[in-house]
Amino acid sequence: MNLxxxxxxxxxxxxxxxxxxDIQGLENVPADGGILLCSNHINNFDPPLVGVAAPRDVHFMAKAELFSMPVLKTILPKINAFPVKRGMSDKQALRNGLSILKEGKVLGLFPEGTRSKTGQLGQGLAGAGFFALKSEAAVVPCAIKGEYKRGKKITIIFGKPIDFTEMREQKASAKDATNLIMLNIEKLLMDSVS
Structure with missing residues (x-):
């Protein structure tokens, strides 16, 4: 068994x-080919939750600082994480992400770039749109809803892939592409209100 x-x-x-x-919408995650999996971000446990819920192995970006810590720098690459320098355009991280998608793997992203302190969906950063437009990957929106309190229900919903054909043909901006992803995540959050 690998790490x-x-x-x-x-x-x-x-x-x-x-x-x-509670995991919903697994049928919406393609069984093969590159996938850009984009989720809202409400807690530090979101990456392991998405990793556990997803039917395929997920590769995540992790803040570069973690890779300078003695134990983590050895473990993180073995659990499919790669570094990203936050607060700047990290060309190497962008290349790594595109490479993962082109190899037919799953890239997990939290487009907001940081956890929401209020639980409300924040603004998405252009990086998610960049990956959606520059690859042929299926773009799957994902929503995490609930409170990380012991015994409470947390629902994770995988939505239907978003069709980016038109946006790719029109050479839309990365920001516009991210906005479309965020709208789809928001819809999943709204639809899941019980």
Whole structure:
């Protein structure tokens, strides 16, 4: 068993022992080909939750500072994480992300770039739109809803892939592409209100 699969099993057991995890829309995640998986961001546990819920291995960007920590710098690459320098245009991170998508793998992103302190969906950064426009990957919106409080229900919903054909043909801006992704995430959050 590789470290990613082991980590997924351990994280899954932990999260399921703490919260009532409800996973919806798995049928919307293509079984093969590159996928850009874009989710809202409400808690530090979001990346492991998305990783556990997704039917395929997910590659995440992680802030570069983590890769300078003794234990993490060894573990993070083995669990499909790669560094990104926040607050600037990190060309190497963009190249790494595109490479993952072109290899037919899954790139997980939180377009807001940071956790929402209010739980409300924030503004998306242009990076998500860049990946959507510059690759042929399926773009799957994802919504995490609920409170990370022991025993509480947390719902994670995978939406239908967003069709970017027209935007790619029109050479739309990365910001406009991100806005479309955020609208789809918002719709999933609204539709899931019980």
């Amino acid at each position: 990613y699969k082991f980590g997924k099993a351990v994280c899954g057991a932990f999260l399921k022992s703490m919260y009532k995890i």
